[in-house]
Amino acid sequence: MKIHMLAQKTGLNPPTIRYYEKEGLLDRRHVERRDNNYREYTEEAVEHLLLIKRVQAAGFTIREIKVILKEEDENKLELSQAIEFLRKKMKEMDHRKRELEQSQSLLARMLDNKLALLEKKGTSENKPLP
């Protein structure tokens, strides 16, 4: 499929996809060139980009994603490094999750405070959401 189609299927736009390729996030499993120099994408590319979106939303940088998603070259040293990296990242994600939870309860308290304030200021027009 061509870049426009892939863009539609992934919710990204063409320049972003080209940018990801330039940054090394796509390889021969996902894209090749046709005679006219147009990029031709595989179905695998769709999954790959959706995965990138998810991992990125979880707080990874593009360079980090590149490290964890790159095609395994079966090199033992790099494999060990990738494993170490993944372990480290899992810990970081635990940490981030805890921070997220703490911030969430913080926001909940702030929300309560503000709701109480609103109550106090104008009881009549106060309409809490259903």
Add this chain to the structure above:
Amino acid sequence: MKIHMLAQKTGLNPPTIRYYEKEGLLDRRHVERRDNNYREYTEEAVEHLLLIKRVQAAGFTIREIKVILKEEDENKLELSQAIEFLRKKMKEMDHRKRELEQSQSLLARMLDNKLALLEKKGTSENKPLP
């Protein structure tokens, strides 16, 4: 206390603290000027900055933090807006948490795969972490 002290207590550095002030994240509750034009920080500033760090780690931008942490001006309209904003953000955080969890199980699978690969390639020198 002066900026250097606050920096030590919060793990930020002075330029960052000045930057936050410039961006409107600190107000009269946290900082004032002395005769020599030096900033004088309150103890409240320490808590405030630590809170900013936490909320930021949870994925908020500085502008968003500014909105949720700014001193309540007791204006009903802004209050309602802040409440709406907080509700929206809580939902976003739920979403981010789910994505984090999904990414985590994804990474766990990848880790398993890589560990299996490592097994296959060289059983002798393979030392899984304790």
Add this chain to the structure above:
DNA sequence: ATAAACTATAAAGTATACTTGAAGGTCAAG
């Protein structure tokens, strides 16, 4: 009293992750 350490401002620089713009090649339809 003078050097070292700390403070101030303003402006420029950096990194990340894109987005936009310019200038041109390709292709399908009328």
Add this chain to the structure above:
DNA sequence: CTTGACCTTCAAGTATACTTTATAGTTTAT
């Protein structure tokens, strides 16, 4: 065979969140 919708590359622009640099005033220690 040209128009319009795509495709290409490369360079420059944007937003966020700082960091660094330059220049200068203030305080503290010897």
